[in-house]
Amino acid sequence: MFEFYAIMVFVIIGAVFAINLRGLLSSVVAVGAVGLGVCVMFLLLQAPDLAITQLVVEILCLIILIRATIGRGIARQQPQPSVWIFLVFVVFSFVFLYAAYQGMSEMPAFGKPIMRVSNYYIPNALSQVKAANIVAAIILDFRGYDTLGEATVLFTSVIAVLAIMRRKGRKKINERDESHS
């Protein structure tokens, strides 16, 4: 598990750098390092499905971030350094870490005991669905309704982006709304 913790520390350092770096491009590169670290963490936890999806979506997000934000003159706001903000940050991070530690210590060990639902899925997936990949059997057969919701989320995001960014039908600020006049 040593590699896992080393990559976890690397991911946390990358996230802190992504917030604090001056330029937008270097922040995006730091976010990419975080995503690749998370991908390797999934691989070490023996979840290749998640690792492939994480890697591919990370690359797509990086391309969209670089292409759609950088080079369009979107300025980054630098916050004013203040003692109060630093104190509040330190106090809240300690409170959060303490609460998380208390919560984590109550959790069972990794991977055991097997939960009740997966206790049914693991022996029955091959005999009932006849799919070699148990992940595909779960997300498309036992839990197909969840996947339908995921597809709806993607569809909604496309509609939302189109509604915000479209040129046609957009009004100027001073223009009257004709349907109400």
Add this chain to the structure above:
Amino acid sequence: MSLIVKRITKYTVGLIMLYGIYIILHGHLSPGGGFAGGVIVALSFIHLVLAFGREDALKMIPGKFISLGEAFGGLLFLGIALIGLASGVFFLNFFHSKGEPFHLLSSGIIPLCNIAIGLKVGAGLFAVFMILSVFKIDDKEEE
């Protein structure tokens, strides 16, 4: 982009897209599946846009094709789910008894669902990228 990038892109786009289709079709046998394969297909289209520019790429991939893929993928997935309702259960895995496990033609509706999700994700994410990079926010116009 320069001539070298365009020339190399013509060779690599097909390979990237083939890999995405392979991951979609083998989703029930190996790691991957509809979502990851669909994103790889979208990335191959994005590769084309980055190399050739927006106007030339939109000539190769018309916008109608993107919206057709998105709509057809979503409706295909919903349709497969609704066919199961004829036997009483939403998302019923009919004809799962045909085909041997660990073969390409097996496990009932799962390959069909993977194809539907791959179409939908590939077209949808490419549409998001095209919308964000083609339509520009004009700050001067709005002020």
